[in-house]
Amino acid sequence: MRAATPALTVGRHRVDPPVVLAPMAGVTNAAFRTLCREQAEAAGTAGPSRNGKGAAPAAGLYVCEMITSRGLVEGDESTRRMLAFDPGEAVRSVQLYGVDPRYVGEATRILCGEYDVSHVDLNFGCPVPKVTRKGGGAVLPWKRGLLDAILRAAVEAARPYGVPVTMKTRKGIDDDHLTYLDAGRIAEQAGCAAIALHGRTAAQHYSGEADWDAIGALVAHVGIPVLGNGDIWEAADAVRMVEHSGCAGVVVGRGCLGRPWLFRDLATVFAGEPATVLPALGEVSRVMRRHVGLLVEDMGEDRACREFRKHVSWYLKGFAVRQHLRSALALVSTLAELDALLAELDADQPFPQAALGLPRGRQGSPRPVTLPAGWLSDRDGVGADLAAAEVGISGG
Numbered sequence: 001m002r003a004a005t006p007a008l009t010v011g012r013h014r015v016d017p018p019v020v021l022a023p024m025a026g027v028t029n030a031a032f033r034t035l036c037r038e039q040a041e042a043a044g045t046a047g048p049s050r051n052g053k054g055a056a057p058a059a060g061l062y063v064c065e066m067i068t069s070r071g072l073v074e075g076d077e078s079t080r081r082m083l084a085f086d087p088g089e090a091v092r093s094v095q096l097y098g099v100d101p102r103y104v105g106e107a108t109r110i111l112c113g114e115y116d117v118s119h120v121d122l123n124f125g126c127p128v129p130k131v132t133r134k135g136g137g138a139v140l141p142w143k144r145g146l147l148d149a150i151l152r153a154a155v156e157a158a159r160p161y162g163v164p165v166t167m168k169t170r171k172g173i174d175d176d177h178l179t180y181l182d183a184g185r186i187a188e189q190a191g192c193a194a195i196a197l198h199g200r201t202a203a204q205h206y207s208g209e210a211d212w213d214a215i216g217a218l219v220a221h222v223g224i225p226v227l228g229n230g231d232i233w234e235a236a237d238a239v240r241m242v243e244h245s246g247c248a249g250v251v252v253g254r255g256c257l258g259r260p261w262l263f264r265d266l267a268t269v270f271a272g273e274p275a276t277v278l279p280a281l282g283e284v285s286r287v288m289r290r291h292v293g294l295l296v297e298d299m300g301e302d303r304a305c306r307e308f309r310k311h312v313s314w315y316l317k318g319f320a321v322r323q324h325l326r327s328a329l330a331l332v333s334t335l336a337e338l339d340a341l342l343a344e345l346d347a348d349q350p351f352p353q354a355a356l357g358l359p360r361g362r363q364g365s366p367r368p369v370t371l372p373a374g375w376l377s378d379r380d381g382v383g384a385d386l387a388a389a390e391v392g393i394s395g396g
């Protein structure tokens, strides 16, 4: 048996297992976060403080879908609607995107003061051309002065509430324009509680393999906890990443799409025990039903069924399921229809082991990063008006 991996500290939060559900636009709403957290809690790997010695640690951090600071400050309805939390979410964790220190500061104050949010993560990892073309997302850390100003604005606004601020970023624009080591130093000096690194450049998008050596280099470079991110498909990968890089915790995205039980495995392996949950199709079907049930509580039956459709192929990946049944599930519109279709699945079909360890979700191919004119010639950026980099963005 391996030794247990220590809990992660993010400001006032003790996080055990040291695992973060990656913010994923269109995925990590309250229902999905609850589904994943329930799985981690089901592992039953209680830390010492659950035996009465102080506050219970959080069984992972489950970050809300990204919201834009401008949308929040300007009272945009759809932005505010995304700030829904399950009563069981002891740590309300939200990812904020912004390019202007004033808006990011004000949005952070609103999150902490009006929504009782207790962890704010700032997104500097988005590689989408419509964002980078305007200087936002993964290319913003090139402007060291502006990055510093944004981080400080958030940290200052969160301080009276005792709320930790973290940053999430990529390695840089491309291999010739790396920013992560500077960003780590700036985040530490600005008072951030941790930094998460997705080991790819913006130019890579989701292609190739995440560079775990870069995560190790960041660990060696900064004095705040580093969270490693990229290509954790199984719980064993998370342990390997920690051993390889020395990171204090891991951020898991695509690996849990259609597999929320990955969080149970993560809790078990970080407690030092071997584990791979291999649910038969009947158990997968019960998790699917729970997922939709949670969505219904938040958004009503009609929207919940529509929202669930994109998850169907992820849940069924690798299982032998007839095409007409897959297609019908991916078009489901009522709970009654869902129940009837789930009943048609072969409950005894074992988990397809061949699907283990394989990439899922976005992959894509590398492409040159579109930048604003003259972007690379200045490293400061303070006072730049990047407002257009905040219009119509939705994660990534």
Ligand SMILES: Cc1cc2nc3c(=O)[nH]c(=O)nc-3n(C[C@H](O)[C@H](O)[C@H](O)COP(=O)(O)O)c2cc1C
Binding pocket: 022, 023, 024, 025, 026, 027, 065, 066, 095, 123, 124, 125, 126, 168, 198, 229, 230, 231, 232, 251, 252, 253, 254, 255, 361, 362, 394, 395, 396
């Ligand atoms: C559907 C989807 C939506 C995403 N949305 C966001 C986002 O809003 N904010 C963010 O920082 N990263 C976002 N990401 C990136 C993930 O948080 C994560 O960094 C990336 O997927 C690499 O981790 P993984 O290999 O574990 O998936 C998104 C990824 C996916 C697949």
